[in-house]
Amino acid sequence: MLYVKAPAKINLTLDVLHKRNDGFHEVEMIMTTVDLADRIKLENREDGEILIATTDQFVPNDQRNFAYQAAQLLQTKYGVKQGVTITIEKEIPIAAGLAGGSSDAAATLRGLNTLWKLNLSLDRLAELGAQIGSDVSFCVYGGTALATGRGEKIQEIAAPPSCWVVLAKPKIGVSTAEIYGGLQIDQVKHPNTQAMLEAIDNDDYEGMCQNLGNALEQVTFHLYPEVVSLKEQIKRFGADAVLMSGSGPTVYGLVDTELRVSRIVNGLRGFCDEVYAVRLVGERNLLD
Ligand SMILES: C[C@](O)(CO)[C@H](O)COP(=O)(O)OP(=O)(O)OC[C@H]1O[C@@H](n2ccc(N)nc2=O)[C@H](O)[C@@H]1O
Ligand SMILES: Nc1ncnc2c1ncn2[C@@H]1O[C@H](COP(=O)(O)OP(=O)(O)OP(=O)(O)O)[C@@H](O)[C@H]1O
Structure with missing residues (x-):
């Protein structure tokens, strides 16, 4: 076993x-x-x-x-x-x-x-x-x-600067195929991958926050406007930067102090049932 x-x-x-x-x-x-x-x-x-x-x-x-x-x-x-x-x-x-x-x-x-x-x-x-x-x-x-x-x-690549991550999942499930299917390639907003790689390489937390980006956000946001409001809430309650993960609908906020983590988690009570405060692991750790 x-x-x-x-x-x-x-x-x-x-x-x-x-x-x-x-x-x-x-x-x-x-x-x-x-x-x-x-x-x-x-x-x-x-x-x-x-x-x-x-x-x-x-x-x-x-x-x-x-x-x-x-x-x-x-x-x-x-x-x-x-x-x-x-x-x-x-x-x-x-x-x-x-x-x-x-x-x-x-x-x-x-x-x-x-x-x-x-x-x-x-x-x-x-x-x-x-x-x-x-x-x-x-x-x-x-x-x-x-x-x-x-x-x-x-x-x-190297582990990103260590920080807290507040994950919030709205009460909807999203099909990855549907989101990719809704993408109009000529209208994609491209994130700056190179700048993110540099920020990670320099252990630059602010640089990481400035360069979060997800080309699928626009599709999921259009289909599920509640994801947009959730993103705005997390930002308003004090996250340094906010992004949707993958094809969504989970949105996460990055925070570098524990105090602000609890403020965001408390602030989201009532708006969103599934909220998790976790940390970036960053490095490969296959010991289970
Ligand atoms: C959105 C992400 O989770 C970001 O990490 C991934 O790109 C999706 O990965 P995944 O869930 O493992 O996706 P898969 O099970 O391989 O594919 C599900 C469906 O998503 C679409 N798909 C997925 C990956 C990709 N690069 N292009 C696509 O168009 C395809 O329609 C595919 O049939
Ligand atoms: N072990 C599993 N755990 C959860 N869902 C599973 C599992 N195996 C198959 N599924 C199916 O996969 C679908 C997608 O679930 P999953 O939680 O992997 O999505 P996701 O987090 O959006 O994935 P990704 O980020 O890779 O696109 C579910 O609706 C479920 O039917």
Whole structure:
């Protein structure tokens, strides 16, 4: 039996460059891990079956679960005869833009690599993860990275300046496909990825705050105006900078003092049920 941690990610930047012939979009994004995590228990089964148990009734417990797909991929690629019971204690909100399902898949790949003694490299696990979803490769490594391609090409970068992150998720779930589908490429507002890389490199908190940017905001904001108001609230209650993560609808605020974190969290009471105060993890930390 083995426990693995599956942390959420946020996007510090998300740029969309163009639409590709395979239907995906070419992106350039800086992602970093935060300390809000699902906990996954992996238990070997001699009957070869893959079973999913989850604490959240809205998470699928069959082949649609990304953790199931991760286990199945390893079984078929490497002729594994064992099965596994995967118990997912869900902490990361679902369909939120925080890569919850992708991180469960990535943690399952890492955990089963150990449990089933497959001895695969992280690079190989990340390659396999890309077959499940674009965010899975990043989640295999964690830490902070520049992701390109459709999101699966990962280049590790330094950890961003340490700070608090207040995450707030409105009561809606957003479909990533719908948001990319609504994007008009000629109207994209491109973030300055280079400036963000420099800010991170110089451990420059203000520079990081000034250069947050997400090309998908305009689509999600148009479809779900409540996300715009939430962003304004977080800013008004004192965050240094605010951005939507991924395709949304979660919005996060960066703050560098604990006192202001509680002010924002208290301020959001009544506007938003799902609020989390977490910290950037930043560095790769695969010890579960
Ligand atoms: C928004 C982000 O979460 C930012 O990290 C990712 O770009 C999306 O990653 P993901 O949820 O793992 O997405 P996938 O499961 O691979 O794709 C879901 C759908 O989103 C669209 N999609 C996704 C990634 C990408 N680079 N271009 C796209 O157009 C496609 O319609 C795809 O069918
Ligand atoms: N282990 C899982 N946890 C949560 N959702 C899962 C899982 N496996 C499959 N899903 C499905 O994936 C959908 C998207 O959920 P998820 O929480 O991964 O979205 P997300 O945070 O927006 O992801 P991303 O940021 O990668 O786009 C859910 O609606 C759910 O049906």
